[in-house]
Amino acid sequence: MKRKWVNRLIALSMTAVMAGSMIGCGGNGNDTSSGTNETVENNAGETVDEPADSGSEGTENVSSDKDAVTVVYNTNNGDMAKWNLEGLYDGEVNWVGYSENELDNKILLEMTTGAKTFDIAITQAAGAKQFGSLGLLEPLEPLDDMDDIFKGNVEQHSLGEDLYGYPLTGDAMIMYVNTKIWEEAGYTEDDIPKTLEEYGEKAIHLTMDSSGKRGDEEGFNKDDVVQWGTMYMGGSVVGNPWELATLSYGNGAKYIRKDYSNNTCEVVCNSPEMVGTLQFIKDLADAGAMPEGYVGYDYNEVDAQWISGKIGLFINWPYLLDRCTGTEMEGNVKVYGLPAGSTGKSESCLGGWSVNVFKDAPHKEEALKLAKALASAEANYNYCKLQGSSTARTSVLERQNEEYKAAGEDILLEVNEAYLASASAGAEMDLAQTNAAATDCQQTAAQYINMALTGQLSCQEAMDQLKVELEDILAANDYMQGN
Numbered sequence: 001m002k003r004k005w006v007n008r009l010i011a012l013s014m015t016a017v018m019a020g021s022m023i024g025c026g027g028n029g030n031d032t033s034s035g036t037n038e039t040v041e042n043n044a045g046e047t048v049d050e051p052a053d054s055g056s057e058g059t060e061n062v063s064s065d066k067d068a069v070t071v072v073y074n075t076n077n078g079d080m081a082k083w084n085l086e087g088l089y090d091g092e093v094n095w096v097g098y099s100e101n102e103l104d105n106k107i108l109l110e111m112t113t114g115a116k117t118f119d120i121a122i123t124q125a126a127g128a129k130q131f132g133s134l135g136l137l138e139p140l141e142p143l144d145d146m147d148d149i150f151k152g153n154v155e156q157h158s159l160g161e162d163l164y165g166y167p168l169t170g171d172a173m174i175m176y177v178n179t180k181i182w183e184e185a186g187y188t189e190d191d192i193p194k195t196l197e198e199y200g201e202k203a204i205h206l207t208m209d210s211s212g213k214r215g216d217e218e219g220f221n222k223d224d225v226v227q228w229g230t231m232y233m234g235g236s237v238v239g240n241p242w243e244l245a246t247l248s249y250g251n252g253a254k255y256i257r258k259d260y261s262n263n264t265c266e267v268v269c270n271s272p273e274m275v276g277t278l279q280f281i282k283d284l285a286d287a288g289a290m291p292e293g294y295v296g297y298d299y300n301e302v303d304a305q306w307i308s309g310k311i312g313l314f315i316n317w318p319y320l321l322d323r324c325t326g327t328e329m330e331g332n333v334k335v336y337g338l339p340a341g342s343t344g345k346s347e348s349c350l351g352g353w354s355v356n357v358f359k360d361a362p363h364k365e366e367a368l369k370l371a372k373a374l375a376s377a378e379a380n381y382n383y384c385k386l387q388g389s390s391t392a393r394t395s396v397l398e399r400q401n402e403e404y405k406a407a408g409e410d411i412l413l414e415v416n417e418a419y420l421a422s423a424s425a426g427a428e429m430d431l432a433q434t435n436a437a438a439t440d441c442q443q444t445a446a447q448y449i450n451m452a453l454t455g456q457l458s459c460q461e462a463m464d465q466l467k468v469e470l471e472d473i474l475a476a477n478d479y480m481q482g483n
Helices: 001-014 019-028 100-112 127-133 151-155 179-184 195-205 240-248 272-286 297-307 365-374 377-387 394-407 410-424 437-453 459-476
Strands: 040-042 047-050 069-074 093-098 120-124 166-174 176-177 225-227 256-259 264-267 313-318 333-336 348-357
Touching: 019 225, 040 459, 047 264, 069 100, 069 394, 093 100, 100 120, 100 272, 120 127, 120 365, 151 348, 151 410, 151 437, 166 365, 166 377, 176 179, 176 410, 195 256, 195 272, 195 313, 225 377, 240 348, 240 437, 264 459, 272 437, 272 459, 297 313, 333 410, 348 365, 365 377, 394 410, 437 459
Parallel strands: 069 093, 069 120
Antiparallel strands: 040 047, 120 348, 166 348, 176 313, 176 333, 256 264
């Protein structure tokens, strides 16, 4: 069955960008894709222009040094050739970068045709599962300090007991508060919402029309709103199903329940808990507490809404704090852990990136050695410092906190505290994360969520129809069908 998955993915990569690739850009806020030329850099520090269409022949910048371990990575995350590995690995490394929109497709085309160009890949959250399930990746030995890595980050890069990616960075959603709007409403630190119910109540009160009426006051005009209590990270990209997943997990819901022991799964997205979570979001939208336009949002549009200073509360990835610099929100934002759902807990779905070794790596022994070095606590600290990414390790978080305390960076301490709460209780996204089903599932979920939020379908109808579509997608792609 794996060959069928491979063939479908190759065909898909020719015509579409994988929806799951947007996950990683949400994690660090460096989504700089613009259709302009990218650059790739080799281990000698030389760069060559990389055309935006990297599917063409002869665009790789692979070192002529046959002894170098070649690592392919996403240039949207920055220049990995600048990663400090001093004292961690003394071999030659050839770094080859592609834009995020091209990375998955490039890996599939190269590795499934037996080209054996790359040894290691740095892939986004779906990557280790996806490529591991296709038989492209080498199962990895556990690190000596695996207990230092958040459990959810290990699980999201594994298939059952097989680990296919050493967690490099993590990502978990946190809650942002516009302190200016918050204080103008008469709220204090004691009023920070601890539950989703409180979150909704506060969001409505923070909403204001042009006459100064609040969302819970008589005479409020929801068609003339100038300040919104919250917003939803919705739209035609993956932010939509991911935020619904995070809110739903706290209510005990899932899109798909998986049984790795039997390689089976059950679509449960139309459960009362998930439908109720979607209805919670829809009710806030109907009350005027959210700006309209979520159908077309991408991360940049979402960020623009937030940094305009007109949104009171927002649930998003940690990267958003960086986007506040030099805007209306600089100095007017605080961050907190996620509000709890009906289970009494909050549980963010997790993003992040991992280090993968290809099964057909031309320098497999050295690649496995380098992979362990890249995944070490010291390398992780250096990488997160270089890229401004969230760590997947407790010890790195603690090291960062000591530095933030010494520098008086209270807001960064708050981000780490909120992130720790979310990441330690986080779980892998339960939508399909392997084979061609990953793309179809996430895009289809986004479509039905949007239809519910825009009133084309009721929340129950949307989730009922999504269940049928997901079941068809999973069966068509032979995803966890018990074989």
